[in-house]
Amino acid sequence: MAETTHTATRTLRTAELALLGGDRTVPKDSDGGTWPVVTADDERAVLRVLRDGPLNAASPGEPEIGRLEAAWAEATGTRHCVAVASGTVALHLALRGCGIGPGDEVVVPALTMNATAHAVHAAGGTAVFGDIEPGTYNLDPRSAAAATGPRTAALLPVHLHGLPADMPALRRLAERLDVPVVEDAAQAHGARLEGRRAGALGTAGCFSLHPHKNLPTCGEGGLITTDDDELHERLVSLRNFGERAPVGARTYISHHAAFNARMAPVAAAFTHSQLARFDDYARRREPGIRAFLDRLAQLPGLGVPRIPAGRTHAWHILRLMPQPEALGLGPEHRTGLRAALHRALRAEGVPVSQYQVAPLPAHPAFRPADMTEADALDWVAERFPVTTAVVDGSLCLQRRHLDPAAGPLLAGYADAFEKVWRHLDLIRQMARSRPAPGWRDALRKG
Template identity: 60%
Template sequence: MTERPHQLAMLGGPRAVPPETAVPRWPVITPEDEEAVARVLAGGRLTATAEGEEEVPGLEREWAAYTGTAHCAAVGSGTAALQLALAAIGVGPGDEVVVPSVSMNATALAVLQQGARPVFADIDPETYTLDPEAVRAVAGPRTKALLPVHLHGLPADMDALRAVADGLGAVVVEDAAQSHGASYRGRRTGALGTVGCFSMHPSKNLPTCGEGGLLTTDDPEIHERVLRLRQFGEDPRPRATRSYVSHTPGWNHRIGPLEAAFARSQLTRLDAYGARREPGIRAFLGRLAALPGLRVPVVPEGSVHAWHILRFRLDAPALGLAEQDAAALRRALHRALRAEGVPVSRYQEAPLPAHPAFAPYVPDGARFPVADAVLADSLCLQRRQLDPDSGPVLAAYADGFEKVWENLDLIRRMVRSAPAPRARREVAAA
């Protein structure tokens, strides 16, 4: 006799994840973090330009050593790092920068803010990172740089992308905002291109207590230009008194000592946290991989994933549905899983070329079929897995997935009765 499935929570059944389950913490704030911030407050050096301030240069030395790069500049945000990197390599009006069709909007906005044109390329269907062959198809004589994103914490195919860039005479700038601690063929992200750009937003694997960013490079001239641009175009060399003389147009993209001190403290535990979270994430993904029609993240040989975000693709035909049912399937599973206490989300609702801000730069007839498919048929888990002790909570989330999969007949009925959705570009502009 076949055992009846447990009633779904959205129909009145008990939640798979009990309401009293503790929400995973992130960032994890320790007494050492609090002491680091208190040290700055007690010392009274509250800006990066204060005489004798050592937290910002200390963070820069430590992150350069961690990534294996010669230089690091700490800046106000990950977006600031992208802006400074593009400015420092000379990107400007008339130039084109190839960016992936799926990323956070800051990746392409940094290009526009330099007066350059973002050129969108499709992504790989398994890694969700920039597809080297798609780059070849859209790059041209005006291509100044490639801007691969190590999306969700997985390094892009950097050997292939560097080969494309070398053939174009272009620079590779890494958007490594989500990939602290990740590596590719034995080298850390941030050391794989000419410049690497990281975010230290509190949601990131290396957080700070506000906003912050890090920019890495082995090129001393790029590093000096970044330091100049970071502070109003002033001479970055140490001197007894600040001149306030701008030698070139620049920004105020400095980070504060409080944020630097907090990040330094967090950095001492970055690898230990990564090692502690790995078993729980692997066990969680192992259970989900056994569910039909559900594709878990892959890690190519030679890469180390930082697990910043977990994305799961849904295979509608494998579940007895039509290919065009993918979005309706995602919506039905989103509703059912969240009712069970599994905090899945979409993360991105539309590819970058569909954003109204970028539409004027997309050629008529341009298509991004992989990006469209990935965002239509996938759900994400964010932040919860970053707590190094999240293993038990992830196990409860796996219970939720398994319970929903026991009720696939109901999910199929929901999908088949769902109204047709609006067009993607109409949704993006709404």
């Protein structure tokens, strides 16, 4: 009898939401979910540079930078690759290399990391914004076209979260305007569109090697890919004080205004070592993520990422979009629903988070200068309805799923979602009774 009561209590505790005192679905310290995965090979690669040098990319004969560049050019199917100090620097140099400067406007999606727009401004240009598409979260070509004007000098689509943007449509727009397309592929290493890899889909492709990225480094780093020989030459020069690429020794004569944007050889050696496992990791990661998203796609009122035909996803970030209307709530409950799910899922051990808390055009750095704050925020709400709904309503999973051994962990996350979905009445009640802060509040706080 005591045993039966004990079993019944345990079943009750497992069924009860962790938020209300039930058991967590995903135990603390679950295996898998480490990123980046650092192996003895990576350590040896770094130690080799530390012991033998040279430690600086400008030293004559330094081999690590060129080795990484050649490998990434081959991996992306491009003629050239230039290693630089970070993904932001990659974007900045690619824009400068394409001739972007003061007076120029560059079209950027309203949902992206702030680095995308900062790179434009650092080049002396101005970021103008297009809204995103629902489901892919990438720049909407029609909205991008609406943002263009006589000053448009480049398009800067982002392959957000690892999914290539609609490059065929964006390239058509760029051809009509006779401007270059620079890819922000910071999150999309290895993703493909119609067989071609991200980084080979525009005039230049820019990658981040931040340790949280799919191809990480130990510190900071970035890569620029291009098929254009002249652009390549300019990028090599812009990376190093505007000096010409050394054939023999450096001349220390600057031909362009530029700065030191070089990557460290230690960082290049680490990334080159990681690159040896990159395809294998991507292959092993895929089934766990697919199985996770397939299970989530069965839950009513939960949107999973949409992958249009002809594209592959690098799964850098998994964005999930609860749909208030499908769950019997109004659009006014969007932030409340997100917050209720956030609380319930985190209590179960699922590390959901928000990725971007406000549309980029609403940030003080990028708002139209001729509007009051109130007018600017109303303008953003009206002009970027998809971005504002996505920022307010969605939840993301970052990083842990990048571990190729994260399949069982993701299965646990799916169990947690299913459990929370068995308590939708409570979630609805929480969403209705507790209005949660949205993007306007985030801006006020920031």
